[in-house]
Amino acid sequence: MKKSFLLVMLIMTVLSICTFQYACAEEGDLAITSFSAYLADEDGREIYSVNADERHQIASMVKIMTADLVFESIESGELSVDEKVTVSAEAAGMGGSQMFLDAGAEYTVSDLLKGVIVASANDASYALAERISGSATAFVADMNEKAASLGLRNTLFANCTGLPSDSEQYSSARDVNIMTRELMNHDLYFDYAGIWTEDYVHPSGRITTLTNTNKLIRQYAGCKGGKTGFTEDAGFCLSACAERGGIEVIATVIGAADGKTRFAECSRLFNHAFANLTRQVALEKGEEADATAEVKGGKIKSVVPVASKQAAITVMRGEKASVEYQIFEVKAPLKAGDVVGKIILSNGDKREEFDLVSPVDIQKATLWDRIKDMMS
16 A cells, blocks of 8 residues: 555656656747746737746837727727827926927827837926826826726836836836737837838928837838837847737747847747647638527528638637537528528637628518418
């Protein structure tokens, strides 16, 4: 009995060692040396992480939240991209990365956004913050309120730029990744994120060359946008998104040793995601569903619905999502394109729904149609 117990303990020990070595080998393959890292798909599903919830300075990645609030103001109608903002002396006097705004001059919201997203301009961030919330202090309160609404438990903002502050300011790789996903929900963001370089002409005629701080825009095929950051305390940081084959992922690193390393490590995270994820396509657009919809009171009694668009879901390789059809009670008349049901794809807690539509017009049955049905 004692020998059997010792044998079981030995086997369990060996298995635990093997498991630990496998986990270490997996991390070693990616060779992540940054303080922390987080990789997730477009729905926030974790793919890979290192110290994801550790709190760190994040430098200019703070501007991810700044930009998100600006786009929210635009989409709500409180702000227009064409609106002109008068730059305060305080905004123009910001240090660090800038687009070198002139105090007292007027700049459009669009131009200021370009400065924030392309050149990580602190002066443009501050000017937008003052315009939206009345003061930079009030804007920071709005940033923290939005962070709370997103469930960011390891994030606290002290300013809208990411510059070193006397007040506490921090976030985590997981939280920054969530912020980045929130920013990517604004389609207008991508009008600016892909700009590589531009000679910006100030109202005075002076020219400032804006160059994208996110080198992956050019260096990594499929990279759609992102935000860099650097201070002595934060190290070199990057949160970026990439898309290939309909699969979109977001990679975040905090505290890389240098600029080259942050781009290399995000690239490896992207490669890891695309190697381990795949798209499961249940139906192509216009393809018939494996279901039938009964049509009450129609000349045609039933119809096989088709997908209104491609019905697909991102899954880990080796996994398979379940497919479920939900058919509604429908009555004639119907037009081609009318929704008659849904196809539901589920994988764990991930769920995607797509409309199923009638491929044809179905007219309401006449009295003569009903008589013929009775006779037949």
